[in-house]
Amino acid sequence: MTDRDEAFREFFEAEQRxxxxxxxxxxxxxxxxxxxxxxxxVKTYRAWTKTRIDDPGMYARRVIVNDVRDRSRRRKVRLLxxxxxxxxxxxxxxEGIVDSIIVVDALKRLSALxxxxxxxxxxxxxxxxxxxxxxxxPLGTVKSDLHRALNALRPIFQEAGTSPVGGDA
Amino acid sequence: xxxxxxIRSELHVAGDAMPERTHGFPQTLTRAKRSLRARRVxxxxxxxxxxxxxxxxxxxxLEAPVGRTLPPSGGAESSFxxxxxxRRVEAFxxxxxxxxxxxxxxxxxxxxxxxxxxxxNWAQTVAELRSEIFWIEADATxxxxxxxxxxxxxxxxxxxxAPPQDGSALLEVFTLEEDSEELAIDLKRRYDIxxxxxxxxxxACQTPCEPEEQWPTIRAGDTFSFLxxxxxxxxxxxxxxxxxTVGDNDWVGKARxxxxxxEVRAQVTFEPVHVNPGQNVLTITVETSDGSLETYGYRAxxxxx
Numbered sequence: 001m002t003d004r005d006e007a008f009r010e011f012f013e014a015e016q017r018x019x020x021x022x023x024x025x026x027x028x029x030x031x032x033x034x035x036x037x038x039x040x041x042v043k044t045y046r047a048w049t050k051t052r053i054d055d056p057g058m059y060a061r062r063v064i065v066n067d068v069r070d071r072s073r074r075r076k077v078r079l080l081x082x083x084x085x086x087x088x089x090x091x092x093x094x095e096g097i098v099d100s101i102i103v104v105d106a107l108k109r110l111s112a113l114x115x116x117x118x119x120x121x122x123x124x125x126x127x128x129x130x131x132x133x134x135x136x137x138p139l140g141t142v143k144s145d146l147h148r149a150l151n152a153l154r155p156i157f158q159e160a161g162t163s164p165v166g167g168d169a
Numbered sequence: 170x171x172x173x174x175x176i177r178s179e180l181h182v183a184g185d186a187m188p189e190r191t192h193g194f195p196q197t198l199t200r201a202k203r204s205l206r207a208r209r210v211x212x213x214x215x216x217x218x219x220x221x222x223x224x225x226x227x228x229x230x231l232e233a234p235v236g237r238t239l240p241p242s243g244g245a246e247s248s249f250x251x252x253x254x255x256r257r258v259e260a261f262x263x264x265x266x267x268x269x270x271x272x273x274x275x276x277x278x279x280x281x282x283x284x285x286x287x288x289x290n291w292a293q294t295v296a297e298l299r300s301e302i303f304w305i306e307a308d309a310t311x312x313x314x315x316x317x318x319x320x321x322x323x324x325x326x327x328x329x330x331a332p333p334q335d336g337s338a339l340l341e342v343f344t345l346e347e348d349s350e351e352l353a354i355d356l357k358r359r360y361d362i363x364x365x366x367x368x369x370x371x372x373a374c375q376t377p378c379e380p381e382e383q384w385p386t387i388r389a390g391d392t393f394s395f396l397x398x399x400x401x402x403x404x405x406x407x408x409x410x411x412x413x414t415v416g417d418n419d420w421v422g423k424a425r426x427x428x429x430x431x432e433v434r435a436q437v438t439f440e441p442v443h444v445n446p447g448q449n450v451l452t453i454t455v456e457t458s459d460g461s462l463e464t465y466g467y468r469a470x471x472x473x474x
Binding site: 005008009012013016017020021024025030034037038041042045046102103104118119122123150153154157 | 172173175176177179180181183184187188189190192197200201
């Protein structure tokens with residue numbers, strides 16, 4: 001195995017689980033996410049051999065977001081099974097909690113970009129600047145997307161009767 | 170709890186509850202390498218397309234060696250026209266065979282279809298077949314070929330289905346060779362083809378075309394001879410080649426020159442050609458070995474005009 005492939009292996013092992021989760025949040029469909037992640041690895045590898053990527057993790061996430069957007073445009077992505085159904089298929093200690101999770105369904109009501117901003121900010125704990133770098137979007141746009149996404153999510157929580165205390169966008 | 174805290178909390182709970190389904194690294198690496206190779210193939214193809222377009226920019230179609238810019242070595246460009254799908258495709262393929270019989274190029278024969286469904290499969294097939302693969306590309310549609318066992322190594326089977334919907338296509342014949350980790354793409358031949366529902370018939374005469382009743386009728390596939398009278402006066406060097414074009418760039422035939430002591434005759438076999446309205450001028454261009462070009466004009470019309 002070449003040095004390049006070895007470096008790619010390290011990246012793969014470090015990122016594949018988090019990329020899988022990120023993609024699952026983006027699509028709400030684990031099978032589609034599975035394909036998206038592999039495609040992201042393939043594209044990252046391709047770019048890796050062509051030019052040096054400063055942060056392959058960011059690059060792979062951008063690939064996933066772009067692919068989700070492309071698929072949405074082509075109307076090829078169908079949400080066949082919501083995430084909640086999938087988690088019920090695969091029982092885990094957290095299953096009871098998952099059933100009551102609102103944010104999973106709420107995310108689906110956001111655009112792909114705003115969904116990505118929310119997941120990167122609150123699940124991956126990226127700063128707004130890191131999100132801007134990852135999505136290759138201006139910082140101001142990311143701030144705006146985040147603000148609007150939270151505004152969109154707030155009534156969903158309220159509707160479910162679980163309005164957060166002291167909620168603030 | 171703020172909405173941000175609530176979202177963060179729920180996302181982590183959901184993330185922890187997600188089923189584990191991950192790819193194996195060897196599988197991913199293999200697919201990535203295949204994709205990289207396929208990408209190179211496509212990139213090189215794009216370069217070649219740009220090259221041939223520059224050749225087609227003028228009104229004269231040249232046999233430009235566009236392939237020479239491609240690694241590791243290139244082939245010559247050629248061109249022809251065909252009139253419809255399937256049977257006609259087979260006809261033109263056979264015509265290529267005839268044309269190139271003396272040129273030691275491949276014999277193409279139309280037979281059954283073997284179309285690759287998607288790019289992923291295509292990339293995989295490219296990688297698996299490696300040096301064995303030949304393929305023909307018609308615009309976005311990849312038409313597959315198989316090398317015929319036990320035949321000349323440059324003999325392979327081309328498989329075709331319906332032509333592209335827009336009526337024209339750039340047809341490219343590739344071979345793929347693998348050297349260690351690198352793939353080398355050899356663009357063997359390039360053809361520009363067009364499809365029309367019916368084979369046209371030409372009424373031709375050398376301009377000025379009078380009287381009309383004396384025009385020879387040229388049908389697709391016909392062979393006729395004509396005297397290039399001016400050539401005796403204009404050209405003193407050997408005549409290398411003759412092209413026939415309609416409109417800007419349709420090549421409709423190629424002449425085999427018969428040189429006599431005091432005159433030069435060109436025997437021409439016409440292929441079916443698609444002629445757009447307003448492009449009914451058949452142009453014959455003669456190139457001499459010193460690179461000079463001379464053009465002769467004919468009127469070409471459809472039989473049912």
